[in-house]
Each structure stands twice: as structure tokens, then as C-alpha cells.
Amino acid sequence: MDYDLFVIGGGSGGVRCARIAASHGAKVAIAEEQHWGGTCVNVGCVPKKLMVQAAEYAGWARDSHGFGWNTQPGKHDWAALMAAKDTEIRRLNGIYVKLLENAGVTWFFDRATFLDPHTLQVGDRTMTAERIVIAVGGHPSWPEIEGAEHGIVSDQAFSLPACPKRVTMVGGGYIGVEFAGIFHGLGAEVDLLYRQRSPLRGFDDDIREALVENLQEHGIRLHPSVLLHRLELMPDGSRRLHLTDGRQFDSDLVFFAVGRVPNTKELGLERAGVKLAANGAVAVNAQNVSSQPNIFAIGDVSNKMNLTPVAIAEGHHLADRLFGRTVRSWSMQAVPTAVFSMPPIGTCGLSEEQAAELGPVDVYLTRFLPMRHVITGRNQRTLMKLVVDQASQRVVGAHMMGDDAAEMMQAIGIAMTAGATKADFDRTIGIHPTSAEEWVTLRTRTRVAGVAAAAE
Ligand code: NDP
Numbered sequence: 193m194d195y196d197l198f199v200i201g202g203g204s205g206g207v208r209c210a211r212i213a214a215s216h217g218a219k220v221a222i223a224e225e226q227h228w229g230g231t232c233v234n235v236g237c238v239p240k241k242l243m244v245q246a247a248e249y250a251g252w253a254r255d256s257h258g259f260g261w262n263t264q265p266g267k268h269d270w271a272a273l274m275a276a277k278d279t280e281i282r283r284l285n286g287i288y289v290k291l292l293e294n295a296g297v298t299w300f301f302d303r304a305t306f307l308d309p310h311t312l313q314v315g316d317r318t319m320t321a322e323r324i325v326i327a328v329g330g331h332p333s334w335p336e337i338e339g340a341e342h343g344i345v346s347d348q349a350f351s352l353p354a355c356p357k358r359v360t361m362v363g364g365g366y367i368g369v370e371f372a373g374i375f376h377g378l379g380a381e382v383d384l385l386y387r388q389r390s391p392l393r394g395f396d397d398d399i400r401e402a403l404v405e406n407l408q409e410h411g412i413r414l415h416p417s418v419l420l421h422r423l424e425l426m427p428d429g430s431r432r433l434h435l436t437d438g439r440q441f442d443s444d445l446v447f448f449a450v451g452r453v454p455n456t457k458e459l460g461l462e463r464a465g466v467k468l469a470a471n472g473a474v475a476v477n478a479q480n481v482s483s484q485p486n487i488f489a490i491g492d493v494s495n496k497m498n499l500t501p502v503a504i505a506e507g508h509h510l511a512d513r514l515f516g517r518t519v520r521s522w523s524m525q526a527v528p529t530a531v532f533s534m535p536p537i538g539t540c541g542l543s544e545e546q547a548a549e550l551g552p553v554d555v556y557l558t559r560f561l562p563m564r565h566v567i568t569g570r571n572q573r574t575l576m577k578l579v580v581d582q583a584s585q586r587v588v589g590a591h592m593m594g595d596d597a598a599e600m601m602q603a604i605g606i607a608m609t610a611g612a613t614k615a616d617f618d619r620t621i622g623i624h625p626t627s628a629e630e631w632v633t634l635r636t637r638t639r640v641a642g643v644a645a646a647a648e
Contacts, residue, residue, distance in 0.1 A: 195221045197514065198312060198321035200304045200459070203230020205491035205503030206327030207288055211295040212511035220297045221321070223304035223314050228288040231329050231492070232500040234281055239350045240370060242277045244532045247377025251534070255568035268378055270355045277350070306460035309484050313460075323486050323514060326466070326474055327507065328459065330452040330492040335362070339423030342431050343446035346371075356380055356445035360433060362420050364391030366531050367449035369403065372412050373534035383443065385415045385435070392531065395591075396543035398557060402575045402593040403533060409571055410534065420446075454493045471495055480510050499529060526588075528605030530598035535572060538601025540608055541589040544579050548642035552582040553589075554614070555641055556634035562595060562627050576630050578614065582640070585613040590631075600628050 199210045202224025214220040227234040246268075253265040292299050302315030310320050332345035344352075346367055359375040361368040364386025376382045384391070384407065390400040391407075407414055415435070422434040423446055430442045454473040461468070467483040469475040473495030480488045488510055491503030505522040512519040528540040547553045556578040565572050574594025581588045590604045607616065622629030 193310065193322045194319045195219050195298075195321040197323050197325065197511075198222070198304070198319070199325045199327055200312070201230065201327035201329060201491075201493070202228045202288065202292075202299070203327060203329050203491060203503065204232050204500045205507040206230070206325065207292060207507075208504045209325050209327065209490060209507030209511045210297045211291055212508050213515050214295040214297045216511065216515035216517075218511075218515045220295075221300065221319070222292060222297055223300040223302055223312075225301070225303040228285045229281075233284045233288070235347045235350055237500055238284065239277050239281060240374070241532060242280065243273070243350075243374045243378075244370065244534075246273050247374045247534070250377050250379070251570070255564070255570055258568040268355065270352075270378070274351070305458065306464035306466070309464045309486060323488065324464075325507070325510065326459070326461075326482070326487065326489040326493055327491050327503070328455040328493050330454045330495070330498065332367075332448070333451050333453045335420070335448055335450050337421055337423065339425065339431075340448070342423045342425045343448050345448050349447060352445070356443075358430075358443045359383070359445045359447060360385060360431075360443040361447050361449055363449035363451070364388060364393070365449060365451065366392075368447075369407075369531055369533045371447060371449065372407065373410070373532070376410055376412050377534060380445075381413075383413045383415060383441070385418060385420060385433075387417065387419055389416050392537075394543070395531075395537070395539060396577065396579075396589065397545060398575060398577055399537055399539065399543075399591050399593055402559075402573075403537065406533070406535065406572065406593065452492065452498065454495050456493065469495070479513070480506055497524070497527060499527070502527065523609045526605055526608035528601045528608075530601060532598065533593075535574070535594050536597045538592045538597035538599075538604075539590070540601055540605045541587070542579060543589060543591070544577070544641055547579045547581065547588050550581075550642070552640060552642040554580040554582055554637050555639050556580065556614075556636070557638040558630055558634060560627075560630070563625060564595070574627055574630075576627075576634070578617070578631070578634055579641075580614045582642075585615060587612055587614060587617060594627060596627065600631070604631065 196218040197213045197220045199206045199222040210220050210222040250265045253263045256263040300314050304312045304314045334340050355378045359380045360383040361372045362385045372382050372384045390404050392400050419436040421436050424432040431446045432442050465484040467475050474489035476489045476494045490506040492498045526541045531537040559573050559575050577591045579589030620632040622632045
């Protein structure tokens with residue numbers, strides 16, 4: 193065999209897997225056909241977060257007045273933002289290649305496809321490997337509607353020539369909600385269309401309600417319980433949306449954020465004996481092993497929890513397990529995650545609704561206007577919530593919408609991973625004056641949910 197391990201896909205998970213395997217002494221190669229760092233670095237988390245940060249400044253300029261400044265937002269320079277973002281992405285692309293080289297990994301900037309379970313076609317070369325990891329990620333899906341080609345998906349959102357005047361986001365998931373805030377902050381009129389009664393299905397209901405309030409407060413127009421069924425290109429270049437409830441309106445940009453699908457097409461998986469699950473992902477067991485014992489899949493292509501840090505954890509764990517002496521493992525019980533809406537949402541563990549299905553839970557909830565916004569006059573209340581399993585008193589869910597929610601939730605995730613109880617939160621001294629101290633001063637139970645609630 194040419195290599196002990198060959199990784200297909202140079203995203204966050206694949207690069208981590210290759211580097212760690214090489215550091216354990218394995219002979220490793222990796223192939224990437226498009227951009228080092230994958231979705232996250234190039235058309236996902238990183239440029240998205242930079243655009244969120246850019247969008248925040250308009251609000252901060254207005255906020256400053258309450259503190260005696262007379263800052264004016266001025267005019268946003270879209271080209272300058274895109275240039276700054278591209279510079280940062282190029283820097284990160286370079287870092288990824290450097291990390292691979294420093295680890296002694298051989299890299300190919302080419303497409304790799306399977307010829308058989310141990311043989312790959314990499315560009316115009318053929319090579320063999322004892323073990324192969326599929327880490328090729330996913331791509332945005334397009335809705336099957338007439339005129340869909342007049343819209344865009346997230347891959348195109350990072351290279352628009354200018355900020356459109358009117359944007360319609362289709363889909364109420366992470367991307368729909370995040371880009372609604374981005375375009376609004378950068379000056380566009382924004383409509384958000386989703387087919388549920390509120391966005392972010394699967395999130396805690398109180399968070400979903402707070403999100404709706406905040407989106408409305410910002411002036412984002414919400415269109416719940418509706419679908420787009422036709423998109424029409426108008427002579428002036430605008431797009432006319434035809435909704436299932438009969439309404440029509442025009443927009444300059446229609447952005448589909450209706451989920452992502454794994455990149456499993458044209459990889460030659462059938463030649464390698466790698467089976468797909470019903471949802472089109474590579475089917476793997478808990479150890480990321482596919483139906484072919486020497487072939488593994490990590491990250492979005494296995495469609496488990498499509499988050500960069502999860503892909504990195506899977507890649508690292510797999511490399512340790514295959515080639516290392518000690519195996520680092522991660523807890524997938526309480527995975528903290530954030531939606532970079534405005535303000536952001538941070539969440540960890542179970543929603544109240546999920547927890548209540550398992551048994552009785554105590555719910556602690558607070559809503560307040562943060563000190564800063566008492567002065568700025570911005571009507572942006574913070575929501576913080578703990579869901580506590582009544583029997584064990586362990587905190588099984590933490591949810592927040594408000595400034596710094598993502599930053600706080602990382603630390604709450606540590607406490608929850610360590611199995612902290614409500615009493616542990618209560619005996620922790622707060623930091624005053626912060627919003628974060630509310631996590632340790634939630635003294636009064638708001639309600640009981642689950643089985644006991646029904647009994648009471
Ligand atoms: P999501 O799965 O989060 O949301 C998809 C949305 O589109 C849902 O509101 C869904 O509705 C709706 N939808 C699906 N199909 C259709 C359709 N045919 N017509 C109308 N609406 C439809 O996908 P995203 O594209 O927002 O993001 C993809 C994934 O990327 C996320 O799930 C997440 O794993 C990851 N991500 C993570 C981020 C983060 O960590 N901050 C940021 C961005 C992405 P319904 O609820 O009814 O199914």
C-alpha cells in the first residue's frame with residue numbers, strides 16, 4: 193500500500209484526522225479538490241461570523257448615543273468587507289496547508305474517487321491505502337420549485353457584488369436566521385419565509401418565541417407557515433415570489449437556506465462497497481466505520497451532528513483509535529451550539545420539550561433588559577433558561593438568547609459535560625455586574641414540566 197491512511201476531503205474534520213494520524217507515525221495523504229478548510233473556512237462559519245460582526249456595528253453606532261457619543265453609522269463599504277474577509281480566508285487556507293506539511297502529511301489538490309476499497313484515483317494518478325477516511329462534507333440543497341435558478345444558496349452568499357436592497361431568506365433554520373440578521377444589519381430590507389409557526393424547529397420553544405420577538409423588533413418581516421412555490425425573474429432584474437397562500441412580492445435576492453445534503457455523488461462509493469443511509473449520507477456505526485471495514489466517514493458526509501467541532505472531534509478520535517496509544521474522546525451528550533442571530537442564541541443539551549418527554553423537569557427562566565440596553569434604549573431583552581431533571585437535579589438543558597450567548601454557552605457546556613447539578617450552579621459565586629451571573633442566581637423555579645406537571 194502507498195499509504196497507511198488516505199483522507200478524502202481537506203475540511204476541518206479531514207485535516208485534523210490526517211494531522212493526528214501522521215503525528216502517531218502513520219504514512220498519511222490527503223486530497224482536497226476545492227479549498228483547504230472546507231465549508232467552515234471558505235463558505236460557512238468563518239466568513240459568516242465576519243459578516244455577523246460587520247452587521248453588528250450599525251446597531252452599536254446607534255447604541256452609543258445613550259452613552260453620550262454622537263457616532264453615526266455612516267455608509268457601509270461592501271467591497272471593503274468582502275476584501276477583508278477574503279484576506280482572512282486566504283490566511284486560513286495557508287495555515288491549513290502549513291499544518292499538514294508540518295505534520296508530514298502528503299497533500300494533493302485534486303479530486304479523489306474510489307476504484308476499489310483500497311485504490312483511489314487522485315487526479316490522473318492511482319494510489320492505494322490501507323485505510324481511507326471520507327470527509328467530503330455536504331452542500332446546500334435547492335428547493336424543487338419553478339424558477340429556483342433565480343435564487344442563490346449559501347455558497348454564493350459570500351461573493352455577492354453588492355449588498356442587495358431587498359433580501360428574502362427562505363428557510364427558518366440556522367442559515368435562514370443568521371443571514372436575515374446579517375443582511376438587515378448591513379442595511380437591506382429583509383423578509384424571512386418558513387414553513388413552521390416559528391423558526392428553528394427543534395430548539396427550545398421559549399427561545400423560538402424570543403427569536404420571533406427579536407426579529408420583529410429589528411423590523412425583519414416574518415412569513416410563518418408558508419412555502420414559496422414559484423420564483424419569477426422580472427424585466428427589471430428583481431425576483432417575484434409566489435407564495436402558497438396566494439401572496440406575491442418582489443425582492444432583489446432570494447436566498448434558499450433549506451438544509452444541506454452530503455456529498456456522496458460520483459465518489460465511486462459503489463466500487464468500494466460503501467453503503468448509503470436512507471438520507472443519502474454514508475452509513476456509519478458509532479465508531480465512524482462504514483459498511484466496508486477499512487473505510488470510515490466523518491463530519492457532514494455522515495450527517496450526524498453537522499457542526500465543525502463535532503467533525504474535528506470525530507476526525508481526531510478516529511486517528512487516535514487507528515494509530516495512537518491513547519485515545520482522546522469527546523462527550524456528545526451535551527454539545528453546546530450557537531445560532532449567530534442578532535442577538536445570538538446559545539444552547540446546550542435538551543429543550544424543555546425534549547426533557548419533559550423523558551420525565552419531570554424543573555424549569556428556571558429569566559427575561560431581563562441588560563444594563564447596557566437600559567442606557568442604549570434598545571428594546572432587546574435577554575432570555576436565560578435552565579432545564580433540570582427533577583430526580584437527579586442535573587442540569588440537562590441550558591438556553592439563552594442575548595448578547596454573548598455563544599461565548600457563555602461554551603462554559604455552561606463544560607459544567608453540563610461534568611454533570612453539574614442545579615445545586616452546583618447555585619453554590620457558584622457570580623461575577624457582578626454581568627448578565628452571566630444570572631446562571632448562578634436563578635433561585636425561583638418558574639414551572640415544572642413533564643410527568644409531574646401533569647400530576648400537579
Ligand atoms: P437547517 O436544517 O438548519 O434548516 C433548514 C430549514 O429549511 C428549516 O427551517 C426547514 O424547515 C426548511 N426547509 C427544508 N426544506 C424546505 C423546503 N423544501 N421548503 C421550505 N423550507 C424548507 O438547514 P440550514 O440550511 O439552515 O443549515 C444547514 C446546517 O448547517 C444546519 O442544520 C447546521 O447543522 C449547520 N449550520 C450550523 C451553523 C452554526 O452552528 N451556527 C450555522 C449554519 C449552518 P423544517 O424545520 O420545517 O424542516
